[in-house]
Amino acid sequence: MHYNSILPDVIKVADEASEKVLHIYQSDFKVNYKEDDSPITAADLASHDIIMRGLRNISRDIPILSEEGADISWEERKHWRRFWLIDPIDGTKDFTQRTGEFTVNIALIEDGVPVLGVVTAPALKEAFWGIKGEGAFKRDRTGHVHRIRTSEPRDPLRIVASKNHLNDETRAFIDGLGAHETLQAGSSLKFCRIAEGHADIYPRMGPTSEWDTGAAHAVLLAAGGNVKTFEGDALAYGKEQILNPNFIAAGNWYF
Template sequence: MHYSSILPDVIKVADEASEKVLHIYQSDFKVDFKSDHSPITAADTASHEIIVRGLRNISRDIPILSEEGKDIPWEERKHWRRFWLVDPIDGTKDFTQRTGEFTVNIAMIEDGEPVMGVVIAPALKEAFWGVVGEGAHLRDRTGKVRGIRVAEPKAVKRVVASKNHLNEETKAFIDKLGDHELVQAGSSLKFCRIAEGHADIYPRLGPTCEWDTGAAQAVLTAAGGKVQTLEGKPLKYGKEDVLNPFFIASGDWYIHR
């Protein structure tokens, strides 16, 4: 399948969802909580509905797995060779706290790997997209589009991690890197900051789900980076359990050790 041919349509769908999300973000919205106590707003639901409708218009025969969609049993999902993976809003806490660091995410998964991804940060007016093997792009807040690629790391590594919520495992990992500086970024923008060359490595030693990472991983991989588990294996998708193992996202320089 030639993903570059449908990428413009996917970007349009993500843009439409982002416009709706931004409209709600700028309003006096209400915050509810799901059974796992994670926050959800009308923006999550509206974004999900827009994206699902848009993706079905692009291709009706490709199934969709969305964080805000209905649970789809493994007996059905295990037969999917290719599927859309959607996070209508990644970083809902950033959304509710109005930091601007939240994103709309659409990925295409094929044979367990993200092969195309679109990540839009509505409040920051930034958009990232990429097709693995064909490159990645950034549309900045002025609307200008340019190609992006991971940077060659310098002696002082730029680490994407929260200054306020570093667990002990993450601190230990960062300390092993030697000289470093912390780069702040929320949601899936952590991957994108590496993809555009503004950071070097993102250690995630805490829980995430497949929809949290799929689109941004595709962008990073398309930009020359990689994502691997702590055992040095690729981060895989379409598993029975949608939880990800801990992982390291980086430019291609990092080798598990």
């Protein structure tokens, strides 16, 4: 598959979903809750519908796994060599708290690796995308597009952490890194801040799912970074267990 040939269409789908999400974000929306007590809004569902429809128009042969989609059994998924992985809104808490730091995420996975990713931040009017081995890009709020790349670590180390999920285990790990400053960021933007050279490392000790990380992981890979487990293995996708293990995202200097 020629990723460059489909990337503009994927960006267009993400932008269409983002426009709808932002419209709902600026309204008096209602917050509901799933069985696991995680929040969901009309924006999650609208984004899901737009992305599903858009990706099927790009290719009807590639299956899709979405956080807001129907449960798909492992018996079916285990045969997928290539699939779309989407999170219609990552950071729904940021959405409901109106911090602006929520994202729309679309990734293409091949043989367990995120090879293409698009991340948009509708309220911030930012977008990131990348293709593994071919570079990563950012579109800023003025519409200007420029190439991005991870940077060498700064002194003190710039550590990006979750606003909503900073637990004691993560704090202990961060303290062990020595002199540092902590940068707060929501959703998959934490990966993107490393990809654009604004942060150095993001340790995550706590539950995430494959759709939370796939698109931004692809952007970070394309920008010269990586995401690995604490055992040193590459964070993989298309597993029977959709939950991710603990991981570290950083520029390649760390690994």
